[in-house]
Amino acid sequence: MAELEGAGKLVVAISSRALFDLDDSHAVFESQGLRAYSEYQIEHENDVLKPGQAFAMVNKLLRINTLLGRRCVEVILLSRNSADTGLRVFNSINHYGLDITRAAFTGGESPFRYIAPFNSQLFLSTYAEDVGRALENGVAAATLLSAGGAPEVSSQLRFAFDGDAVLFSDEAERIYKAEGLKAFAKSEKESAKKPLEGGPFRHFLSALQSLQKEFPEGECPIRTALVTARSAPAHERVILTLRAWGVRIDESLFLGGMDKGLFLKAYGADVFFDDQRSHCDSASAHVAAGHVPHGVANQ
Structure with a gap:
């Protein structure tokens, strides 16, 4: 894969629950635990996830690369899933044609420690604890309040x-x-x-x-x-x-x-x-x- 051009690239890190609507599987985790959650994700790994709260923003960010003819924006996936349960997330990324190729799956632990190595300038998550740690370390970060998809009103x-x-x-x-x-x-x-x-x-x-x-x-x-x-x-x-x-x-x-x-x-x-x-x-x-x-x- 070609590297991003220029030192001024914009790198945004985003959690899987901010990018996609994972309410159903998260409800399984909350009510039945990690094993049931893992089984649910594997069973449904070919079911495409619906867009989440930040999907429209990410889609528009990645279009900028097409408009400029070079990859000056990168979106990184930081997820508490394991690589195994995260396969559904990447299948959905591929379904929507999102140019997201780098990711960290941390198996239930906070992905915070990978924000800096990826040189991320913005971190969006549904986990307030991870967001707070990012802010404490000088990274712009916010907790998205809902996993519901926001409609794309315009291309801007x-x-x-x-x-x-x-x-x-x-x-x-x-x-x-x-x-x-x-x-x-x-x-x-x-x-x-x-x-x-x-x-x-x-x-x-x-x-x-x-x-x-x-x-x-x-x-x-x-x-x-x-x-x-x-x-x-x-x-x-x-x-x-x-x-x-x-x-x-x-x-x-x-x-x-x-x-x-x-x-x-x-x-x-x-x-x-x-x-x-x-x-x-x-x-x-x-x-x-x-x-x-x-x-x-x-x-």
Whole structure:
């Protein structure tokens, strides 16, 4: 197999339960144990799995290689299955024509330790423990809340990000939690010209922008949006921070505390990342949502 070209490739690691709907087999595991689960997977290994929550995102990511004529994106499968029970997963990958060739099957143990050797910049899983360990080690990661498949509304890949504790550090959110909205607004106004520190998804956003720059204006298959509860005047620091980083966001929604779900639906997000579980639960009724268990809201 030809190696990926260039040092700037984007590598995404994903669990099998995030990629495919494995609810039926997981229910067998929960109710009857590992042996029954293994027998069930082997018995059904030629039954194609339905798409899971992240399937549309993965499919669109891999299309970028076709559009650019080179493999600048790679998706790695990290699974708690064994290679034996994981055969059903690879059969389904082949059925859908997904260009996924590298994988780690860890036989029930956490696959976390293989994220770094694969040089992954994003890890998506349904196991919160694995996601937390990835974040602790500097990898952008999120727990997908549902294994249900998200429909492909368009061919364009659309990411949406919360700001504080996701793209940015939680320094401002800490003030809000400790001292309230008035103190938060005062602090952000006074610090408007001081860029925020980066959060766990800063480098992933930069990697996406590097891919976006490969395409002519108006023809990019990737779109990004900031969807934040902030409002004026706290918006200024966010805008100036992104400018200081040299990063462009295609759309910015400053909602002033309004529910994010309908806005994400209108935007057509393939996946939305937020540090607050309540926001993710609300968003998941409309789009795929990834909980980022990072920052003061998760302490």
